[in-house]
Amino acid sequence: MIRVVLPAHLRKLAQIEDEITLEVKGPVTQRSVLDALESSFPTLRGTIRDYTTQQRRPFIRFFGCSEDLSHESPDKLLPHEVAAGTEPFLIVGAIAGG
């Protein structure tokens, strides 16, 4: 199972309080994790990736195993620890404002 942590405003939108566990079939990549996430929580569609381009929204970042994965290819395999569920895949709102 893949563990996913959402920023607070998206947890509210998805009506969840804690981290999510997802079953991802096939290779565990950003794309497959986000596809599974949006399939389980349709209200998140369009809020992490642009509907048309499927690109990460500019103020959203992806972290895992203390690494910034935001600029990796969406089809690159995520770190083994994320795929194994020992480390979460973090979806983070970029710092903006104060």
Place this chain on the structure above:
Amino acid sequence: MSADAKRKDWKVEGPHFAGWEIYHVKGSPADPDTIYASQSSGWSGQVMQRSKDGGKTWDVVGNQFTYDGIAGTHQWYDGKPHPWEFKRVWHLEPSLNDPETVYAGVEDAALFRSSDGGKTWAELSGLRNHDTGSRWQPGAGGMCLHTILLDPSDPQRIYIAISAAGVFRSDDAGATWRPITRGLNSNFLPDPTAEVGHCVHRIAMHPSRPQTLFMQKHWDVMRTDDAGESWHEVSGNLPTDFGFVIDVHAHEPETIYVVPIKSDGEHYPPDGKLRVFRSRSGGNEWEPLTAGLPQENCYVNVLRDAMAVDSLDSCGIYFGTTGGQVYGSSDGGDTWAPIVRDLPAVLSVEVQTLT
């Protein structure tokens, strides 16, 4: 915010959608329990919400706004071509007779319609694909379609306004459009009387006179009595004719309201006095309404969608400010009182008169 018909004691609930910007909320005239809300965030983009129980509970509905066909380009601020990119929904206009149908005015300027309660959206692309579309350009707030007026006497007729493209009319339910800007004069344009490029801030209509529209333009308060075929200026004795909001009294089609703002570079009331100006003659002759409003050291703005009227016997007028105050008058503007004082910047105000 809710109150009984006296409109003296207000109950303030919420916050709803905490942490998000709400560009607009509007209820269906056909079913007051159906309410649509445009929820937006710099991080997560556009979310649409709908309530079927008068705002007690909300459901996330569709947020996919895809331009029809190849979107192409419009003009950027410097006149260069810039790709059409969806950013947010500025304005929601529910159908006058079908609660499941709602129009959305978006940035970059386009008009969308949903016929399934907001689940799916389709662009009425005849507007954006007008011959002039590639020449439209944004105003300071972005290239937003911010006003949608549905003609209650003719379901085929729709008016929309865009900053800074102008005002357009469709006579075939949104399939085709044409600019209705004759009489508008904008000195910031190379050709001040050009067909498009006018920064229209707001238009308003009284439902009993759908041929008559009132406009607060970037500068100038304007009026048409022939459905936009020609406009004439009615700024009259206003202290400044810059501003954003304009609205019409619920029962007096010639009584209109504006909030003059000092200038395009200074978005606050002249002399730091927050004054609503009322004309009972459809323009030209204006009187300041000040009772209950701050008359010193007030430097807030009143944004284009932030004024509304109720339909009670003694017409109520409401407006919100960028300083987070919402003021209300239950006597047509003669006296005012704050309903709340300490909200975030108020982007829009709407009223439902429930019986």
